[in-house]
Amino acid sequence: MAKDKKSSIQVKTPKGTRDCFGDDMAIREKIFSTITNVFKLYGAARLDTPAFELREILAGKYGEDSKLIFDLADQGGEISSLRYDLTVPLARYLASNTSISTIKRYQIDKVWRRDQPAMTKGRLREFYQCDIDFAGQFGHMISDAEILSATRDVFERLGWEGKYTIKINNRKILDGIFQVCGVPTDKLRTISSAVDKLDKSPWEEVRREMTEEKGLDAAVADRIGTYVVRKGGRDLLDALKQDEALSVNESAKKGLEDMTLLFDYLENYEVLDRISLDMSLARGLDYYTGVIYEVITEGSAPPGGTSKKKASSDDDRSDDPTVGVGSVAAGGRYDNLVSMFSGKDMPCVGISFGVERIFSIMKMRTAKTPAPNPAIHVFVMAFGDGMIKERMRVTKTLRDAELKVDFSYKDKPKLPAQFKEAEQKGAPFAVILGGQELSEGKVKVKEMGLPEGDPEKDGVLVQMENMVQEVQKKLQAWRVKTGISQVNI
Amino acid sequence: MAKDKKSSIQVKTPKGTRDCFGDDMAIREKIFSTITNVFKLYGAARLDTPAFELREILAGKYGEDSKLIFDLADQGGEISSLRYDLTVPLARYLASNTSISTIKRYQIDKVWRRDQPAMTKGRLREFYQCDIDFAGQFGHMISDAEILSATRDVFERLGWEGKYTIKINNRKILDGIFQVCGVPTDKLRTISSAVDKLDKSPWEEVRREMTEEKGLDAAVADRIGTYVVRKGGRDLLDALKQDEALSVNESAKKGLEDMTLLFDYLENYEVLDRISLDMSLARGLDYYTGVIYEVITEGSAPPGGTSKKKASSDDDRSDDPTVGVGSVAAGGRYDNLVSMFSGKDMPCVGISFGVERIFSIMKMRTAKTPAPNPAIHVFVMAFGDGMIKERMRVTKTLRDAELKVDFSYKDKPKLPAQFKEAEQKGAPFAVILGGQELSEGKVKVKEMGLPEGDPEKDGVLVQMENMVQEVQKKLQAWRVKTGISQVNI
Numbered sequence: 001m002a003k004d005k006k007s008s009i010q011v012k013t014p015k016g017t018r019d020c021f022g023d024d025m026a027i028r029e030k031i032f033s034t035i036t037n038v039f040k041l042y043g044a045a046r047l048d049t050p051a052f053e054l055r056e057i058l059a060g061k062y063g064e065d066s067k068l069i070f071d072l073a074d075q076g077g078e079i080s081s082l083r084y085d086l087t088v089p090l091a092r093y094l095a096s097n098t099s100i101s102t103i104k105r106y107q108i109d110k111v112w113r114r115d116q117p118a119m120t121k122g123r124l125r126e127f128y129q130c131d132i133d134f135a136g137q138f139g140h141m142i143s144d145a146e147i148l149s150a151t152r153d154v155f156e157r158l159g160w161e162g163k164y165t166i167k168i169n170n171r172k173i174l175d176g177i178f179q180v181c182g183v184p185t186d187k188l189r190t191i192s193s194a195v196d197k198l199d200k201s202p203w204e205e206v207r208r209e210m211t212e213e214k215g216l217d218a219a220v221a222d223r224i225g226t227y228v229v230r231k232g233g234r235d236l237l238d239a240l241k242q243d244e245a246l247s248v249n250e251s252a253k254k255g256l257e258d259m260t261l262l263f264d265y266l267e268n269y270e271v272l273d274r275i276s277l278d279m280s281l282a283r284g285l286d287y288y289t290g291v292i293y294e295v296i297t298e299g300s301a302p303p304g305g306t307s308k309k310k311a312s313s314d315d316d317r318s319d320d321p322t323v324g325v326g327s328v329a330a331g332g333r334y335d336n337l338v339s340m341f342s343g344k345d346m347p348c349v350g351i352s353f354g355v356e357r358i359f360s361i362m363k364m365r366t367a368k369t370p371a372p373n374p375a376i377h378v379f380v381m382a383f384g385d386g387m388i389k390e391r392m393r394v395t396k397t398l399r400d401a402e403l404k405v406d407f408s409y410k411d412k413p414k415l416p417a418q419f420k421e422a423e424q425k426g427a428p429f430a431v432i433l434g435g436q437e438l439s440e441g442k443v444k445v446k447e448m449g450l451p452e453g454d455p456e457k458d459g460v461l462v463q464m465e466n467m468v469q470e471v472q473k474k475l476q477a478w479r480v481k482t483g484i485s486q487v488n489i
Numbered sequence: 490m491a492k493d494k495k496s497s498i499q500v501k502t503p504k505g506t507r508d509c510f511g512d513d514m515a516i517r518e519k520i521f522s523t524i525t526n527v528f529k530l531y532g533a534a535r536l537d538t539p540a541f542e543l544r545e546i547l548a549g550k551y552g553e554d555s556k557l558i559f560d561l562a563d564q565g566g567e568i569s570s571l572r573y574d575l576t577v578p579l580a581r582y583l584a585s586n587t588s589i590s591t592i593k594r595y596q597i598d599k600v601w602r603r604d605q606p607a608m609t610k611g612r613l614r615e616f617y618q619c620d621i622d623f624a625g626q627f628g629h630m631i632s633d634a635e636i637l638s639a640t641r642d643v644f645e646r647l648g649w650e651g652k653y654t655i656k657i658n659n660r661k662i663l664d665g666i667f668q669v670c671g672v673p674t675d676k677l678r679t680i681s682s683a684v685d686k687l688d689k690s691p692w693e694e695v696r697r698e699m700t701e702e703k704g705l706d707a708a709v710a711d712r713i714g715t716y717v718v719r720k721g722g723r724d725l726l727d728a729l730k731q732d733e734a735l736s737v738n739e740s741a742k743k744g745l746e747d748m749t750l751l752f753d754y755l756e757n758y759e760v761l762d763r764i765s766l767d768m769s770l771a772r773g774l775d776y777y778t779g780v781i782y783e784v785i786t787e788g789s790a791p792p793g794g795t796s797k798k799k800a801s802s803d804d805d806r807s808d809d810p811t812v813g814v815g816s817v818a819a820g821g822r823y824d825n826l827v828s829m830f831s832g833k834d835m836p837c838v839g840i841s842f843g844v845e846r847i848f849s850i851m852k853m854r855t856a857k858t859p860a861p862n863p864a865i866h867v868f869v870m871a872f873g874d875g876m877i878k879e880r881m882r883v884t885k886t887l888r889d890a891e892l893k894v895d896f897s898y899k900d901k902p903k904l905p906a907q908f909k910e911a912e913q914k915g916a917p918f919a920v921i922l923g924g925q926e927l928s929e930g931k932v933k934v935k936e937m938g939l940p941e942g943d944p945e946k947d948g949v950l951v952q953m954e955n956m957v958q959e960v961q962k963k964l965q966a967w968r969v970k971t972g973i974s975q976v977n978i
Contacts, residue, residue: 396759
C-alpha cells in the first residue's frame with residue numbers, strides 16, 4: 001500500500017506534548033511507583049475515569065482558566081471535552097454513584113490544558129497528575145491530616161528530606177481577613193487571586209494590581225498587606241488567634257480553630273516541621289473551601305526577580321490553578337463540589353502531585369549520580385554458528401524462571417556484537433553457548449564487567465540443568481554487592 | 490460559590506465510556522501487571538506517547554474505519570485527533586527519532602474510537618490496549634517468534650491453559666491465493682476483508698458478498714473457497730507447499746517459506762500446540778504485510794448463528810480492525826508503516842491485547858470463585874474514648890514499616906463500627922488500643938475471623954515496641970496459611 005505518502009506530513013507530536021522512553025521513563029516509573037506505594041499504605045484504591053467528560057460537567061469549575069479546556073469536535077452526539085484535572089471527574093463519579101458514602105481513592109492519569117507550553121518549566125499541554133482524595137463525613141480535620149501525612153511520606157520516600165516545604169493556609173481565615181479588612185463581597189475572589197501572586201511578585205506589585213486594576217480602596221489594600229505577608233508555624237497561628245479584629249470574625253475564628261486541631265494532628269504524624277503557615281497562599285481554583293496547601297522545593301521556584309512580565313501575558317502564564325508556579329504538589333479541602341452535581345453532601349479533601357515538575361527536579365538531581373538501570377538480568381549469546389534455536393531454548397528456560405532475558409535477534413551474530421548488545425542493555429549476566437560445551441550438556445554463566453584477573457572473568461561452566469539455579473544464585477550475590485534490588489523498575 | 494448550579498446537568502460519563510473502581514479495578518490491575526511482567530521478561534521497555542496526534546498522522550492508516558477517529562475541536566493551532574491505536578503512534582515515534590535502529594517497546598494505554606458501543610460485548614469508545622512491538626532489521630522470523638512466545642506466556646500466566654487458540658496466517662500467502670484464483674489487483678483488499686468475516690459468517694454468505702456486492706466473478710470466488718475454509722497445523726502447511734498452483738506464485742512461495750521457519754521456531758518456544766493455521770484470517774488493517782494473528786478463547790466468540798445482521802449495519806459493527814470479533818489479542822508484521830512517515834526502512838512486528846475483552850472473560854470466570862482481595866494489612870481501632878491521636882500514631886508506626894493500614898476517621902467511633910469497617914476493607918489483622926493496656930505500653934494484635942475457641946480469638950497483648958515485628962510475623966504466617974501473597978495488587 002501507499003508507500004508514496006510520506007510527502008509533506010509533519011512527523012512530530014502535537015504542540016505541548018511529548019513522548020517518553022528510556023532513562024526518562026525509568027525516572028517517571030520510579031516516581032509513579034513511589035507515589036502509588038504511599039497511596040496504598042493509606043488504604044486508597046485506584047479509580048479510572050474517562051479521558052473526556054461531558055462539557056457541561058467541566059463548565060464553571062476552573063474560574064478564569066476554563067478557557068484552557070480542550071474540546072472534542074462535534075461529530076454528532078454528545079459534546080465533550082478532555083478532562084482538565086482529576087478532581088472534577090472524581091466529584092462527578094461520586095455524584096453519579098449515590099451508594100458511595102465514603103471513599104479513599106487515588107488516580108494517576110493524564111490531564112490536558114490548552115495552555116501556552118513552556119517545556120523548560122515543565123509546563124505542557126498534556127501531563128500526568130497523581131491525585132489522592134478522601135471523601136465522606138469524617139471526624140474533624142482527620143482526613144486533612146492523613147492527606148498531609150501521605151504528602152510528607154511521598155517526598156521523604158523520593159529522598160527529598162529537608163528539601164521541601166508544605167505551605168499551608170485556610171480559605172476560611174483568608175475570607176475572614178478580607179472581610180475584616182473591608183473587601184467588598186463581590187471582590188473576594190479577584191482579590192484572593194491577586195494575593196496568590198505573592199510567591200512570585202513583591203507586595204508593592206500585588207498592591208498595585210489590587211488598587212489600580214481591581215479598584216480596591218488603598219486603605220483596604222494596606223490592611224490586607226499587614227496580614228498576607230506573614231509566614232510562620234505555631235507562633236503565627238497563636239499570634240493570629242490573639243488578633244482582636246480576627247477573633248470577632250466568624251469565618252476567621254472557625255479557620256483558626258481548624259488549623260489548631262490540624263497542627264496537633266500533624267505533630268503526631270511528624271509533619272509539622274515540614275509545614276509553613278503562609279498567609280499569602282490563596283490558590284486559584286474556585287472549588288476550595290477550607291485548608292489549602294502547596295508543596296515547594298529547592299529549584300522549583302523560578303529564578304528570583306524574573307517577574308518582568310505581567311501574569312496576564314499569554315505566553316508566560318504562571319498561574320496554573322492546580323499546581324502553582326514552582327510548586328510540585330497542591331491541594332486542599334473542597335466540601336461543595338460534589339453537591340454542585342447532585343444534592344449529595346460529600347466533603348472532600350485531596351492533593352495532586354505534579355509529576356512533570358517532580359520529574360524535572362529528580363532528573364536534574366540524578367544527572368549528577370546516574371543510577372544504573374539495567375533492563376534485563378541475562379543476555380544469552382553463542383559462539384560460532386549462530387545457534388539461534390539453542391539461544392531461543394535457553395532464553396525460554398530462563399524466562400520461565402521469571403528472569404528478564406534478551407538475545408541477539410540476528411541469525412548468526414558475531415560474538416563481539418553480542419557482547420556489545422549485552423553491555424548496552426546493562427545485563428549483569430551472560431549465558432554463553434558453545435558447540436563443544438553444549439554437546440556435553442553445559443553452558444557458561446558469566447558475570448559481566450568483572451576485572452581482569454578475577455577467577456570467574458571468563459565465566460563458569462555449569463550443567464544445563466543447573467543453569468537457572470546458578471544464575472539466580474549469582475544474581476542474588478550481585479544484588480547484595482551492588483545494592484540494586486530491582487531491574488527495570 | 491455556585492451551589493445553585495446542579496439544575497439540569499446530566500451527571501454521567503460520555504457514551505461508550507465508563508469508570509472503573511473496586512473489584513473490577515482489581516481484576517484489571519491483575520491483567521495489567523501480568524502482561525507488563527511478561528513484556529519485561531522479553532526485554533521490552535515502556536513508551537508513553539500523547540493521547541492525541543496530528544490528524545494527518547492518523548489519516549489513511551485504518552482503511553474504512555478512519556471514520557471512527559475522534560477529532561479534537563479546532564480551537565486555533567494544530568488540528569489533532571485522539572489516537573485510534575498504539576501502533577501508528579509507535580511508527581510516528583520511530584520515524585521522528587532517526588537515531589533509533591532497533592527497539593523493543595511496550596505500551597499500555599487508552600485508545601478511542603467513535604464506534605457504536607456495545608458494553609455487553611466489551612466494545613467501548615474508550616478502552617485500553619496493551620501492545621508489545623519489536624522493530625528493526627532482525628534475523629528472519631525471529632522477532633515474529635518472540636512476539637508469539639510472549640503472547641503464549643501472557644495467556645498461560647493468566648491461567649488460560651488450553652482455553653485459547655492463536656489463529657495465524659500470512660498476508661503473503663493470502664495475496665498469493667488471491668492472485669492464483671484470479672482476483673483483480675484493485676479488488677485484493679476488499680476481497681480480503683470479505684474473507685476475514687468467515688469467523689462469524691458461513692462461506693455461502695461471504696461468497697454472496699464477494700460476487701453480488703463486490704462484483705467478483707463466481708468462478709474466482711469458488712476457487713477462493715477451496716482455500717480459505719482450510720484450518721490446521723503443520724499438515725496444512727505441508728499440503729499448501731505441495732499445491733502446484735501456489736508453488737509457482739512468488740508471494741505464496743515466500744509466505745509458505747516464512748511460515749515453515751516460523752513453525753520451527755514456535756516448536757522451540759512450545760507455542761506450536763497453541764497455534765491454528767487459518768486460511769480465513771485476513772485482518773482488516775491496511776498496514777499488515779506478513780504474518781498476521783488473532784487469539785480467540787472460549788466465550789470470546791459470539792453465540793453461534795447470531796449473524797442475523799449484515800456487518801454493514803451501523804449498530805452492530807463487528808469488524809473492529811485491531812481486535813477481531815471474539816478475539817482477545819491480535820497483531821502481525823507491518824514492514825512499511827514507518828517508511829510511510831520517513832524514508833527509514835524499519836520492519837515491525839507486534840501484538841495488541843484487548844484488555845476489555847480479557848477483563849470480561851476473567852470477570853465471568855472469577856465470578857464463580859471470587860478471590861479475596863484485601864486492600865489493607867491492618868486496621869487500627871480503639872476501645873473507649875476515641876483515642877484519635879493514639880490511633881494516628883500507631884497507624885504511622887505501622888505504615889513506616891511498609892504495612893498498608895487504615896483506621897476509622899471518626900473522632901469517637903464505637904467498637905462494633907470499627908470492627909465492621911475492618912471487615913469491609915478485608916483487613917486480615919487488627920491492632921486494638923485500650924486505655925489500660927496503653928498505659929502499660931501494650932497493644933493487642935488480633936487476627937480477624939478466627940473461629941470460636943481459637944486461643945488467639947481475642948488477640949494477643951504485645952509490647953508496643955514489638956508491635957511491628959509481631960504483625961509482620963503473623964502476616965507471614967497468614968500468607969502461608971491462605972496462599973494470598975499480595976494485598977491489593
